[in-house]
Amino acid sequence: MNNKELFDFIKKAPTAFHTVDVLEKNFAENGYQKLQEMDAWKLEKGGKYYVSRNGSSCIAFAVPEKLEHYHFQVTAAHSDSPAFKVKENAEISVKGKYLQLNTEGYGGMLCSTWFDRPLSLAGRLLIKEKDGLSTKLFHADRDVLMIPSVAIHMNRKANEEMKYNKQVDLLPLFAMDGQEENAYRKFVAEELSGAVAVEDIVGMDVYLYNRSKPAVFGRNNEFIGAPRLDDLQCAFAGMKAMLAAKAESHINVYACFDNEEVGSGTKQGAASTFLRDVLRRINQGLGYGKEEYYRAIAGSFMVSCDNAHAVHPNHPEKTDATNCVYLNEGVVIKSHAGQKYTSDAVSMAVFGEICKKAGVPVQYFANRSDELGGSTLGNIAMSQVSMNCVDVGCPQLAMHSAYETAGAKDTEYMVLALTKFYECNVLKTEDTTYRIG
Numbered sequence: 001m002n003n004k005e006l007f008d009f010i011k012k013a014p015t016a017f018h019t020v021d022v023l024e025k026n027f028a029e030n031g032y033q034k035l036q037e038m039d040a041w042k043l044e045k046g047g048k049y050y051v052s053r054n055g056s057s058c059i060a061f062a063v064p065e066k067l068e069h070y071h072f073q074v075t076a077a078h079s080d081s082p083a084f085k086v087k088e089n090a091e092i093s094v095k096g097k098y099l100q101l102n103t104e105g106y107g108g109m110l111c112s113t114w115f116d117r118p119l120s121l122a123g124r125l126l127i128k129e130k131d132g133l134s135t136k137l138f139h140a141d142r143d144v145l146m147i148p149s150v151a152i153h154m155n156r157k158a159n160e161e162m163k164y165n166k167q168v169d170l171l172p173l174f175a176m177d178g179q180e181e182n183a184y185r186k187f188v189a190e191e192l193s194g195a196v197a198v199e200d201i202v203g204m205d206v207y208l209y210n211r212s213k214p215a216v217f218g219r220n221n222e223f224i225g226a227p228r229l230d231d232l233q234c235a236f237a238g239m240k241a242m243l244a245a246k247a248e249s250h251i252n253v254y255a256c257f258d259n260e261e262v263g264s265g266t267k268q269g270a271a272s273t274f275l276r277d278v279l280r281r282i283n284q285g286l287g288y289g290k291e292e293y294y295r296a297i298a299g300s301f302m303v304s305c306d307n308a309h310a311v312h313p314n315h316p317e318k319t320d321a322t323n324c325v326y327l328n329e330g331v332v333i334k335s336h337a338g339q340k341y342t343s344d345a346v347s348m349a350v351f352g353e354i355c356k357k358a359g360v361p362v363q364y365f366a367n368r369s370d371e372l373g374g375s376t377l378g379n380i381a382m383s384q385v386s387m388n389c390v391d392v393g394c395p396q397l398a399m400h401s402a403y404e405t406a407g408a409k410d411t412e413y414m415v416l417a418l419t420k421f422y423e424c425n426v427l428k429t430e431d432t433t434y435r436i437g
Contacts, residue, residue: 003214006232009022009232010226010228015056015122020056020258032049037051041281045286046064048063053268053272056079056259060242060254062242062251064249068425069249072387073302074300074387075254075421076257076270078256080106080260081230082400083209085106085207086103086204103171103172104166107261115147119147120140120142121188121209122206124206128199133202138192186198209227212227212402225406226404229405230307233414235256238256239256240419245419246423249425251282253278255381269380279297280293298428299427301426304376304392305418307394307399308332308365309395311326318371323365323366327406331363331393331413332394334392339379341391348390351392358420361413365395394410
């Protein structure tokens with residue numbers, strides 16, 4: 001697979017709102033019907049559907065004509081990435097000359113990587129209309145902001161260990177006129193080509209994003225670099241697999257949740273009822289009762305897809321001695337004794353067999369026992385809907401940087417593995433016994 005398609009996806013998705021917009025358009029173009037949570041659902045066998053919550057999380061599902069073995073096979077990724085959100089009352093004047101935007105950190109970003117690079121603004125707006133409020137996506141698709149470093153002459157310790165204060169060091173430079181009132185909202189209205197009056201913009205969820213273009217690099221073009229690879233690389237791969245797979249025995253489900261980077265504890269995060277609500281409504285919409293639902297969930301399987309830490313070339317000592325993963329060497333299965341990753345022997349074995357069927361190499365990741373690692377959405381989602389689940393990802397470097405690095409082969413590996421997962425019948429025959437057809 002050419003990485004250009006992944007790059008196009010990333011460029012169209014500067015925020016979680018735009019990610020879901022791109023997902024919805026892809027599903028609609030491939031025959032999926034949009035559902036609203038507040039409407040009655042009329043589902044049919046052979047139907048394909050998608051539904052969104054908050055405009056930043058999306059679930060799609062496909063019901064086969066036959067449905068021989070009623071259960072769900074789910075992949076899940078997340079739509080958000082670490083960034084800076086613009087606050088209300090955003091303008092800060094510096095000595096009446098410079099105009100900065102007042103921002104706050106969203107998620108655990110590598111702060112140093114946000115300095116001295118072109119940035120812009122994107123998000124969603126709430127627009128006042130005659131009969132209420134409407135939502136409009138906003139994307140200033142040009143270089144607008146910069147977070148300038150302090151010169152080495154003014155900070156001789158800049159190359160030593162630095163501590164960054166997000167309220168002081170990381171505010172972006174926006175304009176030269178520090179006296180203009182309401183400049184930020186005026187700018188947003190102007191970027192909408194005058195379609196909206198300033199006073200009609202009554203709400204904004206707007207974020208900074210990195211404008212650096214995705215690239216293929218390396219002596220043999222073996223690397224890719226881009227903003228937001230964590231987790232748009234997996235969100236993209238899951239979408240491609242969902243659209244490519246053909247399944248006649250079970251219901252395939254694609255989920256992309258918001259707010260993983262801040263703990264998932266929102267109405268649209270993995271800890272919410274979103275997935276559980278959708279699965280229950282599928283069950284009800286197909287005319288099944290509670291008993292059929294419980295049996296279907298008990299036989300279901302989820303692949304939680306979120307990128308994994310590759311061995312760093314400058315710091316290989318940061319990685320576990322025997323569970324090392326590398327770029328371009330296969331899909332990563334992640335495990336953790338404390339269940340920060342939800343994989344166990346059963347789910348790892350099941351997914352490993354699926355990767356064999358797909359001809360995709362597999363790697364295994366575990367954190368060093370003396371280092372605190374990250375977590376992801378698998379174990380969080382399973383607190384709402386209990387099914388066997390495995391945590392996987394594409395290997396990458398510089399996770400949570402404004403610009404991340406991965407292998408040029410990794411996206412294709414993930415697409416192949418998830419497509420095979422969707423196409424196989426992962427049939428649970430006893431509590432911990434599977435037949436993979």
